[in-house]
Amino acid sequence: xxFWRVKEISKWFVKPKYSVSESKKPYHxxxxxxxxxxxxxxxxxxxxxxxxxxxxxEFSIDSFLESLKESLSHTLIHFxxxxxxxxxxxxxxxxxxxxxxxxNKGPGAQFSHATALDITVADVxxxxxxxxxxxxxxxxxxxxxxxxxxxxxxxxxxxVQVTELLDGVFIACSINHAIADxxxxxxxxxxxxxxxRAKDKGYLIPVSRLPIHNRWFPDGxxxxxxxxxxxxxxxxxxxxxxxxxxxxxxFSSDSINTIRAKANKESTGSSMMxxxxxxxxxxxxxxxxxxxxxxxxxxxxxxxFASNRHRLNPPLPQNYFGTCIKxxxxxxxxGELLKNNLGWAALLLHQxxxxxxxxxxxxxxxxxxxxxxxxxxxxxxxxxxVAMEHSPRFNMYGNEFGIGKPIAxxxxxxxxxxxxxxxxxxxxxxxxxDLEICLPPDSMRALEKF
Numbered sequence: 125x126x127f128w129r130v131k132e133i134s135k136w137f138v139k140p141k142y143s144v145s146e147s148k149k150p151y152h153x154x155x156x157x158x159x160x161x162x163x164x165x166x167x168x169x170x171x172x173x174x175x176x177x178x179x180x181x182e183f184s185i186d187s188f189l190e191s192l193k194e195s196l197s198h199t200l201i202h203f204x205x206x207x208x209x210x211x212x213x214x215x216x217x218x219x220x221x222x223x224x225x226x227x228n229k230g231p232g233a234q235f236s237h238a239t240a241l242d243i244t245v246a247d248v249x250x251x252x253x254x255x256x257x258x259x260x261x262x263x264x265x266x267x268x269x270x271x272x273x274x275x276x277x278x279x280x281x282x283x284v285q286v287t288e289l290l291d292g293v294f295i296a297c298s299i300n301h302a303i304a305d306x307x308x309x310x311x312x313x314x315x316x317x318x319x320x321r322a323k324d325k326g327y328l329i330p331v332s333r334l335p336i337h338n339r340w341f342p343d344g345x346x347x348x349x350x351x352x353x354x355x356x357x358x359x360x361x362x363x364x365x366x367x368x369x370x371x372x373x374x375f376s377s378d379s380i381n382t383i384r385a386k387a388n389k390e391s392t393g394s395s396m397m398x399x400x401x402x403x404x405x406x407x408x409x410x411x412x413x414x415x416x417x418x419x420x421x422x423x424x425x426x427x428x429f430a431s432n433r434h435r436l437n438p439p440l441p442q443n444y445f446g447t448c449i450k451x452x453x454x455x456x457x458x459g460e461l462l463k464n465n466l467g468w469a470a471l472l473l474h475q476x477x478x479x480x481x482x483x484x485x486x487x488x489x490x491x492x493x494x495x496x497x498x499x500x501x502x503x504x505x506x507x508x509x510v511a512m513e514h515s516p517r518f519n520m521y522g523n524e525f526g527i528g529k530p531i532a533x534x535x536x537x538x539x540x541x542x543x544x545x546x547x548x549x550x551x552x553x554x555x556x557x558d559l560e561i562c563l564p565p566d567s568m569r570a571l572e573k574f
């Protein structure tokens with residue numbers, strides 16, 4: 125609704141409660157980090173019901189904000205790079221630059237309080253599961269254009285915005301994608317929640333899963349890595365997201381199991397090698413292509429972003445903090461995708477996924493080091509691409525901050541484009557999945573009919 129407004133009330137900056145010796149050293153970025161400099165920040169938020177009382181007292185947003193800031197300062201002890209900023213060092217003579225994190229540069233992580241007291245939880249959830257445009261205003265770094273990761277040399281690497289609704293609270297985190305991928309992003313959320321729940325103990329608890337900051341570099345890699353550029357316009361492309369409809373589609377665990385069984389039966393007969401996510405991705409890919417009414421000879425691309433942690437040999441631990449992902453590209457035509465069945469599409473995706481091996485990752489990094497570049501978003505109005513992002517495996521609904529379990533996950537404007545699909549665990553748990561799909565209005569109306 126047009127009269128909805130989000131008003132910023134206060135803004136603070138939060139530093140780690142105390143500094144650790146490692147934070148005084150330059151925090152070098154690896155090839156997989158640097159390649160993300162032209163992408164948007166990762167933006168996700170959690171919606172909570174606002175309690176009338178908390179711990180026997182009337183709920184106070186001011187007290188709640190203070191506890192969030194205090195627990196955040198303790199969390200940043202472990203995630204100290206997020207309290208710093210990027211440093212860009214340029215060598216004009218060699219026509220190159222290097223980018224790293226100074227963990228003590230800048231004022232710290234940004235923390236802001238906003239209000240939207242004419243908006244309810246029901247408004248955010250929406251009866252038809254459409255995501256209202258106002259949700260984008262629950263996130264920082266959206267105006268006048270969405271920040272790209274390169275902007276981390278003058279913007280905080282982490283921004284938290286707490287928006288108070290009439291009957292709810294929305295906590296949003298924007299994190300620089302050159303510093304953290306989805307796995308690291310939700311690891312930060314999980315640790316912050318864990319520390320906040322120890323409020324009665326002064327936030328002083330042994331964290332169950334500490335982040336590992338030893339960046340992965342291939343053997344023989346010379347630090348710092350240099351990029352063959354001296355001006356941002358040589359390698360940074362700014363883009364804004366088009367006006368799209370965003371809608372959440374819910375899949376129960378039973379329906380997903382049925383989809384997976386069908387995909388495996390049609391592709392392999394009896395083997396269950398097609399994963400749940402591959403089967404669901406194939407279903408969504410075919411549905412979006414059908415909704416877009418593309419010509420049969422139209423070339424199609426499906427992008428799935430996968431973690432390299434367990435693919436490397438030796439593998440990296442899951443709590444490795446950084447960007448350690450690679451896009452997996454699957455190519456076909458609209459005619460082939462729709463002529464064949466679900467199993468055919470799922471097998472195509474499966475073959476692309478299994479091709480991402482230790483050897484493939486290392487070859488990609490080797491080629492990148494020989495000729496560094498940054499990923500750039502494709503044409504944001506391109507109908508021939510579907511990009512599967514995030515993962516229903518991430519622990520999103522386990523993040524509690526003393527006011528109950530989250531009731532919904534929502535994304536900001538960052539990295540949104542035609543055909544982007546964000547996969548979240550379903551609110552009910554037990555294997556359910558929610559897909560946040562971005563499409564032009566006409567395509568979304570067609571998709572809703574399937």
